[in-house]
Amino acid sequence: QERLEVDGSPSRRKEVQELLGFARAKSTNAVYQATWLKLENWMREEQINQEEVTADELVDFIRFCKSEEVSVNWNSFLPMIRLKFLQRPELAEDPLLVECVKGIKKIASLTREIMEQRLPFPSEAIQRYCANNIENSIWFWLRNKAILTLAFRAMRRPCELGYLKRKHISFEGGYMHICIPKSKTDQLRRGRWIPIDATGGQTCPVRCMR
Secondary structure (H helix, E strand, O other), rough: OOOHHHHHHHHHHHHHHHHOOOOOOOOHHHHHHHHHHHHHHHHOOOOOOHOOOOOOHHHHHOOOOOOOOOOOOHHHHHHHHHHHOOOOHHHHHHHHHHHHHHHHHHHHHHHOEEEEEEEOOOOHHHHHHHHHHOOHHHHHHHHHHHHHHHHHHHHHHHHOOOOOOHHEEEEEEEEEEEEEOEOOOEEEOEEEEEEEEEOOOOOOHHHOOO
16 A cells, blocks of 8 residues: 555556455455454554554464454465565564464364265165156256256266257267366366267166257
8 A cells, every 4th residue: 555655646556456456356355354353453452553563463363362262264364464464575474473373273173063074966866856757847857857867977067067058969879978168177168078878777868868
């Protein structure tokens, strides 16, 4: 902000501030802001000047959060410090502060509730769905059968199958060939053709797609 005030014209200040605003996703900025508010309130209570805060004082904030069991997203703490104190890049690189953040993250991970593991999707569920039309429309049932069996057989992400169009599907020699036009690992959007052989059963994706 100081650099923009000294070096920048009003138009330049506006453009640079806009770039800084888009440098991170809205969700990331929201996490940073929530972390900053907790630090800001603590500094106000401790009568610490924000512009002159030291690495040792930030360590004291970590100690305070640990003793008072204050919930903080510690993965965002150091990135937030770098962002809020752009003119003091050495602050977030202080060895003591870095190690204390590592320590509090380990403590938080030990006390975090263990999330229930996602159960595998049973093949019997697809077999039952393909055998019995439970939808109000037969067209919805046929469409959903094709999507479910193809996703289960090809092991593709739902977002990847969502890009499929008629031109991405062809049938030849007992095989169905599908082209995945976009995927997480295909950043250049070159697409990838995948052959699917026919099995003839109720859960055969080739049969359901036809």
